Amino acid sequence: MAKKIAVIGGGIAGLVAAFRLKQHGFAVTLLEAAEALGGKIQTRHLAQGCLDVGPNTVLESNEAIMRLISDLGLRKKILWADDSSASRFILKDGNLVELPAKPQQMLLSPILSLSAKLRVFLDFFIPPAAPDETVAAFIERRFGREPLEYLVNPFLAGTYAARPDDLSVSATLKQLKTFEREHGSVLKGAFKQMKAAKTEPKKKFSRKMFSFSGGFYDVVQALGQALHDDVLLSAEVVRVIRHPRSWEVCYVQAGKEKSLRASVVIFAAPAPEISRLVKPLAPDVSKALAEIPYSPVAQLFFVYDKLRVPSPKGFGFLVPEAENRDILGAVFNSSIFPTRYEDTVFTVFVGGSRQPELLKLSDDDLRSLALIELNATLNLHDAPTAFAIERWTQAIPQYGLAHQKILDAVAALEMETEDLFFCGNWRGGISVPDTIAQADDTAQKIIAALDHRD
Ligand SMILES: Cc1cc2nc3c(=O)[nH]c(=O)nc-3n(C[C@H](O)[C@H](O)[C@H](O)COP(=O)(O)OP(=O)(O)OC[C@H]3O[C@@H](n4cnc5c(N)ncnc54)[C@H](O)[C@@H]3O)c2cc1C
Known part of the structure; x- marks a missing residue:
């Protein structure tokens, strides 16, 4: 045929x-x-702007995506994320702490205690272990408990909606495992790569975040x-x-x-x-x-009057499991793409493999729970002017x-x-x-x- x-x-x-x-x-x-087409990539219109349901930003991280965008004639329509959205926050002891932009700035950041920072350098001396292990076992073995709890745990909640105990380090953080295998230390491998990158020809992609005016x-x-x-x-x-x-x-x-x-x-x-x-x-x-396995996620979208609730600086914040809160984190949509919105817009993420049971709550209960967390974290006192919710029972494969x-x-x-x-x-x-x-x-x-x- x-x-x-x-x-x-x-x-x-x-x-x-x-x-x-x-x-x-x-x-x-x-x-x-x-x-409709799109699967996890959807869009909705709420108040005066479009909401990205599913992915909110996409990284220019390989040639395939940029080739596709060129072939579809969409290059001119790209909406780059605002520079200020490079700032990301982690909740620590109930307060938002800005993540350092460069690894060396981590030494001065309050995100880790002094003893935890010193423990990280033991990585230079710890021998490689089994061919595969969980992310939690790998990070704790090489860097100690605090980086696992306050850096890797929230990072994986924000990307995979996952817990580090459930993921394979070789399948999820392959680069770190390769550094360990090839250089005997993750830090040694990372430093060598940074040095080599300075002399290599520039990559064709920028690793900048983007979307489109109508969303992805x-x-x-x-x-x-x-x-x-x-x-x-x-x-x-x-x-x-x-x-x-x-x-x-x-x-x-x-x-x-x-x-x-x-x-x-x-x-x-x-x-x-x-x-x-x-x-x-x-x-x-x-x-x-x-x-x-797949983790479930609910996305809750809150819109506020910009005059009463200005859009906070940054991309958003992530919540470590150790903080014992009911949300995984939130994205500041109107700060990432300020030209797209006349209002202040947040997306709050709930559930993941950390708290899958929360997806059994009704829409009203999820809304109240997310609002309590958002208000407490960002010190908000106004009521949202619009709200929407999207549930993904099989959001992300683990x-x-x-x-x-x-x-x-x-x-x-x-x-x-x-x-x-x-x-x-x-x-x-x-x-x-x-x-x-x-x-x-x-x-x-x-x-x-x-x-x-x-
Ligand atoms: C809440 C959330 C936030 C995310 N945020 C980001 C982000 O910010 N940046 C990023 O890069 N990625 C993000 N992702 C990940 C990314 O969106 C997904 O990994 C990607 O879109 C998945 O694409 P896919 O085609 O593999 O699967 P899907 O999008 O799941 O598509 C599979 C399709 O198959 C269809 N289907 C199923 N069964 C059948 C059948 N029997 N017959 C016919 N059709 C069928 C489904 O209806 C669906 O349309 C996010 C994902 C989620 C859920």
Whole structure:
């Protein structure tokens, strides 16, 4: 049959893979279960500005994301984060402490006690340990307890909505583990890298944060327009059946079961959904994928009259678990993108694998809980003028100690079949840029495999 590719899932991973394959000249059909494209990337309009639901800022951290933005003609529309949003805060003993911008400034910062700062330097003398361990075990062993509690714990709550005890250091903080293995010390490795960076040619990407005037959803919309008739919305894939020379992808749309044929299938849905779909085809891979846990997160958006509540300086704050509070942190949206908002806007994050039970609360109770925390931390006395909430029951995949084994099983299935492929944020990084780079790679693998079959 002609080279036709079915893509299951219209989040950023599926969209990018489908776009690249269409660009190459293949016939593509993308099936998305929801009414709209984007998956975790959504936008909402509240008061006088648009809210980023899901990712609020994206980092210019690899070439794949900037190439995509150029190819979609969106470069001129980029909204760079305000310089002042480089300031980030950590809650310590109930007060916000600014994180030092440079590692050497950490020596003067009140974020760690003097004894904790001295303990960090023991890293130079501690021998490397097991090939993998949890982030918590790794950080405590090399740097001591305080950096784990007041730096790494809040950082992982803000990125993975995770606890350091649940994540594999090799899968999550690979660079630190590599420094340990190659240089015998994380600090030694980091210093060597900083020195080398001074003489290396400048990277093509700036590591600056950005979005678009309509939020990152502008990218989803542009991808949707580029794919146009090749997208089926409200089309939930329920089965994938092997035939001698093709795959049959069965989906339910408007209550009716339909199907299409494809020579290649890309699974770009969350891991639990892929696990369900591949169960009859590859039971071992299905079992492995089912083992990837996801943390739940609620995002609560609060809008205030700017004249009464000015936007505070900075990106936002993170809350260490040791502070025993009910929120993971908050982002100061209107400080990051001041031109986008006429009001002051905050996003508060609740839940994660730290407190998943909080997502059982009603919207009203979550709102009250988040407001108490926000008011206490930022010393606010006014009531918000608008409010919205978004719940993600499976927000972010957690890369645990079994993660590499799971990825190996998936890669082996790709090699064996040569016509089933997998991408998504459960593989190769959870950030939007990492997910885009990985979807690009998946498309390239398919192009190489299909062109080779001629
Ligand atoms: C609250 C939150 C905040 C975040 N903040 C940031 C940030 O600031 N910066 C950053 O870089 N990243 C951030 N991320 C991470 C990033 O947004 C995600 O990792 C990324 O968008 C995931 O893309 P994906 O395509 O892998 O998966 P998804 O977006 O989950 O897409 C999967 C798609 O598959 C569809 N699907 C599922 N089952 C089926 C089926 N049977 N048939 C058809 N379709 C199906 C789903 O409906 C969905 O649309 C955040 C994530 C969350 C949840």
